[in-house]
Amino acid sequence: MIAQNSGSIVTLGSIAGMGAFPLRAYSPSKTAIMRLTQILAVDMGRFGVHVNGVAPTYVLSSTIKSRIDVGLRDPNRIRKAGALEMFTLPEYTAEVINFLCSDAAAAITGTMIPVEVGLEAATIYKLYAGDLSWETDS
Amino acid sequence: MISVGGSGIGAATAVNMANKGWHPELIDANESGMAEVASQIANSSIRGDCYVADVTDNQALNNLANKIESDNGPVEALVTPDGIINNSQTILEMDVKEHDRVWDVNYFGTIHTIRAFAQ
Numbered sequence: 001m002i003a004q005n006s007g008s009i010v011t012l013g014s015i016a017g018m019g020a021f022p023l024r025a026y027s028p029s030k031t032a033i034m035r036l037t038q039i040l041a042v043d044m045g046r047f048g049v050h051v052n053g054v055a056p057t058y059v060l061s062s063t064i065k066s067r068i069d070v071g072l073r074d075p076n077r078i079r080k081a082g083a084l085e086m087f088t089l090p091e092y093t094a095e096v097i098n099f100l101c102s103d104a105a106a107a108i109t110g111t112m113i114p115v116e117v118g119l120e121a122a123t124i125y126k127l128y129a130g131d132l133s134w135e136t137d138s
Numbered sequence: 139m140i141s142v143g144g145s146g147i148g149a150a151t152a153v154n155m156a157n158k159g160w161h162p163e164l165i166d167a168n169e170s171g172m173a174e175v176a177s178q179i180a181n182s183s184i185r186g187d188c189y190v191a192d193v194t195d196n197q198a199l200n201n202l203a204n205k206i207e208s209d210n211g212p213v214e215a216l217v218t219p220d221g222i223i224n225n226s227q228t229i230l231e232m233d234v235k236e237h238d239r240v241w242d243v244n245y246f247g248t249i250h251t252i253r254a255f256a257q
Binding site for chain 2: 001002003004006007008009010011012022023024025026029030032033036040044049054056059061062063089090091093094095097098101
């Protein structure tokens with residue numbers, strides 16, 4: 001890429017790297033990738049190489065499905081955590097990666113794009129302990 | 139483009155980008171997973187090449203990068219490993235080898251892949 005003076009690198013971060021998350025190796029490894037992505041973006045920017053990342057929330061991959069199946073993850077908690085109250089699929093993150101590798105992202109580097117169904121927006125919001133008239137327990 | 143992953147996001151990215159005209163080359167230690175992804179890519183009439191490699195092996199990745207570039211020309215896009223998830227034991231209770239393995243794949247695997255393919 002450096003020899004060609006062009007290219008796109010997309011790293012895989014995670015929302016688990018954006019705050020304290022109780023996976024003691026995974027979470028800090030993803031935080032490190034977020035910072036590495038920024039450093040590489042500057043190191044390689046002058047060679048025309050873009051370096052960005054994506055940070056998904058729980059993706060309904062075979063790994064997570066198998067943990068749900070044996071009761072190690074609560075699918076309802078995952079679904080209710082974000083603003084959109086939905087599961088994400090690998091395909092949604094793939095679409096963002098494709099964008100970051102495309103000419104449409106020509107002016108973007110050093111970013112870590114969250115693909116997290118509004119998790120950050122919802123985290124403090126859903127901490128509210130009063131009554132939300134529109135909310136049900138479903 | 140290179141996508142590290144015969145499953146999950148890496149696999150979905152290879153299929154997605156093949157559908158948009160990219161020529162994906164997959165790297166993973168999981169040969170059967172990659173073969174399944176390659177068969178999905180074949181439906182889009184674009185060839186998806188598979189290479190078995192361990193992302194924790196710096197030298198193997200360098201050799202692979204030389205081979206891929208010599209066979210197919212310069213790599214235009216690289217998607218690094220998604221990584222592995224450990225269990226949630228506390229720092230004091232956890233298996234140190236398991237901890238190191240997560241860093242080897244997730245962090246050092248990312249560095250090794252970028253060093254090999256971004257030259």
